[in-house]
Amino acid sequence: MTPLSREAIAARLAQDIEEGWHVNLGIGMPEGVANFLPEGRDILLHSENGILGMGPTPPEGQEDPTLVNAGKKPITMLQGASIFDHAMSFGLVRGGHLQLCVLGGYQVAQNGDLANWSRDHGDPIASVGGAMDLAVGAQRIWVMMQHNSKDGAPRILENCTFPLTGSGCVKRVYTDLAVIEVTPEGFLVTEMIDGMTPEELQNRSAAPLRFAEGCGVMPDMTRAA
């Protein structure tokens, strides 16, 4: 049983993004989803500093200081891209215009609470960026994270212990072990990696898991390719 790589989680998640969706990919792990968007679907990426239709990283030497993403890394513009100011950009976020936002996470609770901006209640420079706006505003929030922290602590919880980013906002979680829906009845596992058992996954989680009928295998799409 091999947990999925970050790329493999990104590749799996990307398959679920539908034609015509406008999508914000959070800084960090979610940025990798851009590399696996299914061919042939028009999917527009939003970056909160003011663009819809963000394109891939430019070749070295062709970076433009006025073309950067939310992580301040160089980007390009697709044909059909649009540019707008920060208020409109967050109006698109907060006004519920984006079909999807993918965020990284420290913890997700069974009621959909998300903690992803600070691991310390007393941090004087805890930095939120756009995470709270996205958590509340996008039509659906999918979280992409390791199932357990580096020291093995569960991150799928009954209640978050870190400072909250948003309440009840998460609809689905993609981890290196499973795909988990957040339902009114709590967590519902719909896919697990090859070789994973319900008992093992439950042991690695700190909230009750239910398993969907026909719970399938979470494929490693980077390996298949």
Add this chain to the structure above:
Amino acid sequence: MLDRRCKSIEEAMAGIEDGATVMISGFGEAGRPNYLIKCLMDTGVKDLTLVSNNAGAGYEGLAMLLRREMVKKLVCSFPRGAMGDEVQRLIKEHGLVIEVNPQGTLAERIRAAGCGIPAFFTPTAYGTALAEGKETREIDGKGCVLETALQADFALVKAHKADRWGNLTYLNLARNFSPLMAMAAKTTIVEADEIVELGQLEPNTIVTPGICVDRLVLTRPVADHEWGAAA
């Protein structure tokens, strides 16, 4: 003749005093008015309240205002990053106050100030640490937080093209906070890549109308040594 071009940089920077609230446009380096920041640094004013998304990086631009201990309060969304350790030091040793806002709330508070909206309710941050101490209300079944408009005495703004009336265009993602800040300050000072004749800006492409601009200068690059010795 209405002409917002300044005859000197001193004229552009006049009136910024200790304790002023100053908005600075930009998201990282994109749209950051480096020349005006350098000139603000050179005035040596103290106890500024800065409004800017980040805390800057390195030994240039925004970061230098902090490193030179000219700032008493930073209103931002993301103080961590390259300046994180220095910001922590300034908090401990100099009592720097950091006010973190969700980025969309920060943008909307600035927009509200420029549009005569004293406050607004938003679901963003409801139930989180960033809503502590703020008035809340349930609206249409949703918990909301009352956020107030964010005004400033001065805004330092970077534009791409300008004319003498102060009409402005921006380039790509250098637009970000500039149009909002230009409306939200009592005095808006703009540095532009290019100043063109009236009529040369296509009216349909002007993003900020000149009414929002008070003073206009042409940008120039700031050399490393002009930021002063590294600490």
